[in-house]
Amino acid sequence: MGFVQDPPQLAHPYREDHLLRAMLDRALPPARRGALDADLQALGDYAVMAWQRVGRSTRRKPVLTQWDAWGNRVDRIELTEAWQEGPRITTRHAVLAAGHEASEHARLEEFARAYLYHVASEFYTCPLAMTDGAATALKASGNQALLQRALPRLLSRDPATFWLSGQWMTENTGGSDVGNTETVARQNADGQWRLHGRKWFSSAVVGEMALALARPEGAGHGPGALALFYVETMDGGRRRPELVIDRLKDKLGTHELPTAEIHLDGLPAWPLGELANGVRQVAPMLNITRTWNAVGATASMARAIALARDYATRRQAFGKPLIEQPLHAQTLADIQAEFEGAFALTFEVAHLLGRVEHGAAQPHEAALLRLLTPLAKLWTGKLAIRLCSEALECFGGAGYIEDTGLPQLLRDAQVYAIWEGTTNVLSLDSLRALAGDSFAALHTAIDGWLADSIDAHARQRIHAALQEAAAFLEAGAKQRDALEAGARGLALTLARCAAAALLARHDSWAAPHGHARAGAALRRFVGHGLSRLGVTDATDTALLLGPH
Template identity: 50%
Template sequence: MAFYQDPPRLGSAWTDDPLLREHLARALPPDAFAAVAPELEEVGALATGPLLALQEEDREAEPALVQWDAWGRRVDRITVTAVWREAARLAARHGLVAVAYERRLGALSRLHQLALVHLLEPSMDTYSCPLAMSDGAARALLDLAPPSLVERAVPRLTARDPARAWTSGQWMTERSGGSDVSRTETVARRDADAWRLHGTKWFTSATSAEMALALARPEGNPDGSRGLALFYVETRREDGTPNGIRVNRLKDKLGTRKLPTAELTLDGARAEPVAGLRDGVRAIAPVLNVTRTWNAVVAVSYMTRGLALARAYARLRTAFGATLLEKPLHADTLAGLEAEREAGFLLAFRAAALLGRADAGEASAADLALLRVAIPLAKLTTGKQVVAVVSEVVEAFGGAGYVEDTGLPRLLRDAQVLPIWEGTTNVLALEALRALAAEGAPEAFAAEVRRALGGARAPALRPAVEACEAALGRAAAVLAARGTGAEAEADARRVALTLGRTLALALLAEHAQWCLDTGRGRRAPAAAQRFARAGVDLLDAGGGLEEAALLAGGGEAEAAGRR
């Protein structure tokens, strides 16, 4: 009789994720948890049921660019996939942007919102990208824009009616530089009663959006980032024709292939300043706080989906007389991945909670200082975790994990963008260290770690507490000794990842103690123990500037310049 391997089958994304349910039960008042749990249960069943089935059916579809109509008119329309069309309807109906602004749970509304995102995104083919940018755009407009722009755009960005809902792009990257937006070449020129944008945006995600926030330099402004302004742009005129925007081509990318990412030429696109005619990079900071928090939550959602698939497979797959889950080495491998996921989850959702307090105007000065450090740390830490974890998940399936129609290669390719989007690991490491240099920030971060550790009383959690305390002390000493020179910059990634993992472990120890206190079993304490043993202090990995120059350049010339 022939043998056929059964594919992994997923249960509900809500009922099969005890960590998500535990965290919300701990973070939300009982009446708030009871209010949102039915919707989360509904969405969790949808994510791993009908929406996942549509994603599998739609696996080979990709967006397409139609530049001309049948009569020779330039239309530049982008058609999206069936999953994206369904995701747009679901996102509006369940308020994946709206929840944060309706604020039914007050400062805790971000937890409700991002729990929905956590459940749905792995089946939405990166539709979280336009949603995150729409959320960020709504936040920036509410904080900075004149009433006319707020009234025009924000009700559409936060609409629950799919026919009325808009999404937003975020146009920063140009050929002259990625993260270095000071080299932006797009020019804004005053034309009668309007501003017109002229230039090229080399990398625009979610180009099918109805609007975008774009950086441009008003004509006559000085070079550098201070001379840039943030502009509001609608992608089409009232008659449906392109608003001085030509889509040159869609990018052929490693992953996120369902997401239309394009090169654009702006040829007199009508635009409106969001907040004056200078300091556009500062104006876009509220957008980045939001999108980086989404990025961290999406990273955790991909880890969660990957591990759910790996566990389901391990229960079915037999080899050498037993299931994979009964094999000690395989179980040990999955255990290490789960510890990473749990730590990353708590770090991402702590950033979300801080963002929610800031949204609601309830953040203290210490909260705001912590937020400016915690968001880049959460994004960069989870970005590195998700690639490593999902890569191991693919390997856990053996050859089947390398086959496209299992869906696993797509999960890994899509995960790979998460350390890149919204600032690479190195860019965010430097940003986190700059945030830590602000008055009160080191104290706020240390206080947060110690607050989380303060309740971890169980003897089993003592190694985790000691690992956090030691890593926090060493990182502070390195920061103090290095100052702000070249050696400090060379250490920035190691310091940032150490601090990110330290905070993640502290939050995991706090959660583990709560689980013990409430009779929720020993899984979370085991995750804290495992994550502590995996190591949070990465500071010993460096070797100085000369060694770096020698190895990075592949020869002696660069190292000689360091002597």
């Protein structure tokens, strides 16, 4: 038999991830750091097993059976093996429950777990994100009856009692613009509310409950008249007949995730709070679900790079391994530096979220969280697509072959820029944050992160890019259209400035311990440039988009 190429092997995602371990060592008190170790070891073990399983079997899609053999409507969804394992892994290792402990470090510890679990879970973390968001929204509502019923199940550490929650917002009329929501809530004579309408994207229809936007019958138009309702999807062991699954979506990626189109035909519902301003009641969920999105994007980048690096040690070309080829090594180092910037920003947002939730934040940090959350989500979402594409190219033709398991990484990455607000939607949301005191908060934070920086060149480049962003904002105050047209470039610039400052902070912490690679990541990242501001010319835009 002739030559056969060794496939890439996945290094243990926890034991071999020096970046994750160093971040946790720096950020956590020793006692909490030690208590976290067993769960992270186990989740890393699961990730290795799951990658090996991909090589042994064909990955499947969920299957919807709408009718049983006797003509009864059942809407039963057969899930993949990883999804069947989801409740056990989630509860055993507190993937979700850890984020709701009474500690400013709770969110960082939660998202460290999610980071290791995400790719192996086959996007079971998508409904976990919505479940986390639902628990947060329930807490914010103060609805004691619903809190007592649902919260212990959403945060359960027992798979037998654990519930998943959906988040049913999107309808045929659109995604982010929910003002035209057509689902109607009608109240029966006995006072019970029931929902009637269609939800176009429902990514956790296999859950036991959901939060849904609906317009109370007789309410006015627009988003302010919408209310947020709690629903349960199961009646004992069977799906409620008022919840009808029309079909499962046939998607580019996230194949294992059962995303459904559903009809609500009188599904019983309970308002979370007032029968209006439902979009405002959704707001507490956004910091949560957008952070999950950024963590997922960062985890996908980590997986793609880890496999590409391992393969570079196994693949020989022109007499030596790829890792010893100067251009290939340069390519891997470039994507590693970009990834480390994304990692730094993502986990700063995670830690910041916990500090704000538990009253441990500095005065400027609530405004900082408001800005950094959309920035981290939009930047990591775009970066994951580019880095996963580059990593697949590192495998040559093998990266284009389905049963290697590699193409799935790129297909899945495309969703991060779409879920929880597209890049443009979040860029405009960042402008709304900047209308307050978020830019001053970012300046304060960056000054703090750079306070002990040992890299004067990086400091100068970061401050120069921030000054350019400030000038753009000042000019945009007089010309709103130009400000909106440049919002994406502004958002990417601010994200990169924040990431560079965080890399500098990590370098200052790591250098005394003899870790020179943190400085290398900072220099390489800054060398790629921080500003992404460009020229916005409305006349040229009109000409390019006008009739040919």
